[in-house]
Each structure stands twice: as C-alpha cells, then as structure tokens.
Amino acid sequence: MTTDASSVTGPLTIALDVMGGDHAPVSVLRGAEAVLKRRQDVQFLLFGDEAVMAAELKHCKRLAAAAQVRHTSERVLNEDKPSVALRARRGSSMRLAINAVADGEAQCVVSAGNTGALMAMAKFALKTLPGIERPALASMMPTTDGGGVVMLDLGANVECDAENLVQFALMGTVYARILLGKQRPRVTVLNIGAEELKGHESVREAATRLRQIEFHGTFEGFIEGDRIMTGDADVVVTDGFTGNVALKTIEGTARSLGKIAVTAVKRSILAKIGVVFALPALLELRKKVDPKRYNGAMMLGLRSPCVKSHGSADAVSFAHAIEAAIKLVEENVTRRIAEEIQRGATAEPAAVNAAGL
C-alpha cells in the first residue's frame, strides 16, 4: 500500500496529527490556518477528536474549508514507549495520519507528538527506501553567516555504525541541496578532533568511506562541536545520541545565555535605557535565530516524507513545520534521496578505481 509521494497526482495534501504536542489542537489548527493564508492550494487531512476540533475550527475559516476532518478519540501519550505505541495505538491520531500517507491520500504527515512513537510508526507504516538501513532525523540550524546547516541524526538511532553514518551523509546532502540551494554541500562528520585518529571507530570508518565514494557533496572531514554553527559546514553527520545532545545543548546554551543577559540588563537602569535604543536590532536578531523558524525536523530515508515538529511548538512554529513539509513534497526529497543512495552504492567501485586503488 505504500506509495511514493512523488507519484501522487492531484492537490498537495498534508496529513496532520491534530492531537500531538503541548499546545495541540490549537497550535496545529492555527498553524495550518496561517499556512493557508500564504498557500491556498494546499489541502489538509485532520486527524483527532472531532468535537475538540470543531470548537477551534470556528476560528479557522480557511482551514475549515480546505480540510477534511477524520475523527478518532485515541491518541499517543507522551509517556508511551515506541513499541507500545506501535502495538497499542493503531487507531490514534498520529497513526491514522501516517496511514493516510502510506495509503496515498496525503503526501506528507506532520506531528508534534511523541518522537519515539512517531519514528517507530512512520518506519513501520511508510517503510524505508530501498538500500536504507535506518531513517534519520534531520533539521536545519542557524549559522553565523546567515545561512544554515543541516544536522543529522538528531535522535532516531542511538547506536550507529559507519555504514549508517555514510547513508546519513548522502541523505543529508540531498536535504541540504534542497533547503540551502547549494549545488555541492560541504559535508562533515562530528568528532572530538580534526585528526584522523580521534573518536569512535564508526566515525573514522565513515570518514574513510566518504573520501572514497562519489556523491553530490564535498566531504570535508571532521568537524568539532564549536564549529557546527560557524557556517563552515552545510551538513553535519553524527549518531542520534551525540546529535540529540548537541542539538539540545545548542538550544539550552542559547536560552541560558539569553537569561543571563536579561538578568544582567535588569539590574542596571542604564542598560534598560540602552535596550530601548537597541530594541529594533534585538528583535531582528531574535527573528534570525528564532527556534520557531527552524521548527520541523524531517525523517529522512522513508518512502514518503514525515515531519516532526517540536513538542512545544505554538501556531507560528507549527506553521513552519508544515511549510517544511510542503517544501519536501514539492522538491521530491524522497525520490532524490533514493537516487542519491542508489548512486552512492553504484559509484563506489569507480571512485575507488579512479583513486588508483
């Protein structure tokens, strides 16, 4: 029943898990409403409690007109283990939204619910692309040069071998080409030093292989944690444990420094005056590094795209996740990743020969 999204014709349709996330269903429905102001051609399938949705849809006129409501009272809980969710939540809003993509009714699913459950269900129902061992969670992050960087895996796979990391690199390359518009993204592997002899064996092996194969990116070796956001890389590849720690450490450091700065400013009357002058620039800055703009992590390596919104997303933030989903469908990310993996698998012997080995 699994259909390649790129083969679906008809209007662009996104399936939404309306019950997932801290601020659901309001954040989900108002997010979709906001998207419809800019994109009248998108349709939505809304999975969740009909009565709960009905009340909110009164405030979302565009969405009420452009959406089909699919009722279910079942939902995935935050504390559900992935295995339990997979077995016991087959009628949940999350699972039904995923099924709609598997059945070809929609081209992408967006959920702000339980990450582990979403990944397990999506992998099971949407299936991985041929040649892909494990899907990975990828996201864009801001960089100091005003661009952005694609980082993966952000938590889908705690243990990764070299082959997994190489596949992440190939998938991340496609994603960076689409999101950053770069012809040959600069691909790096996260490590604790630039030297070849440092880090886990899997990381060193992956680097060796990435030097040998031909793909649509340029492999630039290892990168350390302090250069993730400097604009030195377009793709940062890492295992899901390290990636998740790094992602959350970036979020936490940004928030902590902001808090320390606010405390320092609050204690000084002069500084408060200064802030009034600096306000427009500060708001501009805030917009630039606003995590809301970077909401929408993508599960790469599935036969159809699946987008994970941050659990704490509000409507603005959720709208960004939907827009990420639209872009993935329109840019045929699934088909392009399949091609890149195919290419990576076949190009290898030639590349090795070319290197005179």
Add this chain to the structure above:
Amino acid sequence: MTTDASSVTGPLTIALDVMGGDHAPVSVLRGAEAVLKRRQDVQFLLFGDEAVMAAELKHCKRLAAAAQVRHTSERVLNEDKPSVALRARRGSSMRLAINAVADGEAQCVVSAGNTGALMAMAKFALKTLPGIERPALASMMPTTDGGGVVMLDLGANVECDAENLVQFALMGTVYARILLGKQRPRVTVLNIGAEELKGHESVREAATRLRQIEFHGTFEGFIEGDRIMTGDADVVVTDGFTGNVALKTIEGTARSLGKIAVTAVKRSILAKIGVVFALPALLELRKKVDPKRYNGAMMLGLRSPCVKSHGSADAVSFAHAIEAAIKLVEENVTRRIAEEIQRGATAEPAAVNAAGL
C-alpha cells in the same frame, strides 16, 4: 616513585609546562606572575627552554624570584599522537613537569599543551588511584543561577562502560563539593531523554547503579543537553566523546550567538547608542560567562592532580588554571577522591541491603 601529593610537606609547589599552548611561553610565565601577586607563598618549577624563558622572566620579577628554571629544549608538538609523545618525548617540558610531581618535587602540574599527550603521560607517570580504571577530564561551567556545574568526562575516554561512568560520578561529586562548596551535590547522567528506557545501555546501567550505592551526592537521574547550564545539576556525567562534543558545542554556540548579536547591533545606529548605555551591564555579563574564568580542566583519578589549561589560554586565563591547581592541592582532592571511591566500593552491599534487595 609516585607520591601522594597530600603527604608532601613544605611550600606549595606547582610544576609548569612553559612550552605548551598557543601563546606559550609568555601566557604561562605572565599567568604565574599574576598568581604570585595574590599568593606570595606559592613556588614554581618552570620546564622549558632556558633562553626563551630568560627573556620573558625579565618582565616577571616575582616569578623570577619564586621559581626554579629547569631547562629542556625538547617539547611536545600539537600534532604528536599520545603514544608517540609517551615514547619519544621523555625529555619534553611537559613530561619533565609531570615527572616533578611524580617525584614529589611539586604537588601539581599545569600544562596548556597537547591534551592527548598530557593525559597519556600523566596517567603513565602519576598512575591512577587504587580502584580507578580510567582518569577523567573534568571542568566547571557557568550556570544561569550564577553557580556552576562540574562536567566530566570531557574527552579523556571515548568509549566508557557503566562502571567508568559510576566512577566519574563519584569523582565528580568530590570535585563539586570542593569547587561549589555543596555538601551533597546533585549528580546527573547526560542522556537524550529523562526516561529510563532511552540512551546507550552503559548510561542506563550507570543510572541503575548510582541509585543503589551510597555516596556523598544525591543522584537525580538523567539530564538532557538543554539543562546542563540551568543550575539543575551540580555534576553532569558523560562519556568523553559526548562530553567533548557538548563542551565544544556550548563554547561554539556562545561564540556564534555573540557574533550574530554584534553583527545585528553594528547594522543599527540606534543599537550602537544603546550599547553605550548598556556597556557596564554587558561587561559584567561578559565577566560572568567569560571562558577564561572557567579555564583549567582537571584530570581526576590520578594519584596527584594534573590540570589542563585551554590551548588558546592567555596569561589571565592561564592564571585561572594555576589557581584551580592550587585549590586542588590545598583541598586534598586526590585523597578525598580515593576515599570516595573506597567508600563507593564498600558501601554498595549495605545500600543494596537497605533497599531490601
């Protein structure tokens, strides 16, 4: 020949690797000179090139009086592998400084040189404490509540099992008691979720064991990357790979955000005016989170203390590393860690019994 630092009598003596670090020897010598302004009772052994030192010592009157120069023209290079440094740099300034501690001539060594070489040499020459399998690199980091947090391992051990992590927790507890002055530090293990079922097996096993044993801290379970700096923990335990990535990610995020902020302010005349008003508060803030203040990572688990300064340390920063070393000697960190490990090893059956198992 290895002597417990706590048994050494006579003046407090620190051995310095004068040739290690990006700004050596000036940063090292001026750092020591700065310390002597506050602490006239400290003595130094200076290992490095006599001629190079002589020129700089003319500007460091106090140090010239309070130090013995030990000449060597050999030094550890940044690109030396640990194994090579261990074998081939036996006459280097780093190794001789470490030997001075092993021989009881000094109570602590400080170096801003090659981290891998320093760890290998220190482990070999100073030996680990009884019961300690692997030493760990620990450091203080700033928190939003104005306190600080001890994080380890920051890169000494790429692969760690549960037992290693438990020992890091015990060592980190002692270090936090000394540095933060807390009777019962709150100890956490870095993971990608608060739930018991997430993360590497080693991490989950370590948590189970830390719940069972009695020690001088309170085990508070898992912590995620976004809460390292929030003041929710006094000790964050992790393997050296993840710890190093997290540490550098914190440094990099802080630097990147600072750069983005400066760019935003520079583009706005109003904001520039604002900065003038806010300057005192901003300088105060800078001082609070200044990485220089947090310089000086400690190798915990050795029979004598060894402090690693950041390679890019200037004189101010290096002075902080020396002061960290002095504190470690005066607070008998080595003896106290030995006691805690001993206690952890013996207290376990009792604790298990008390829990009714």
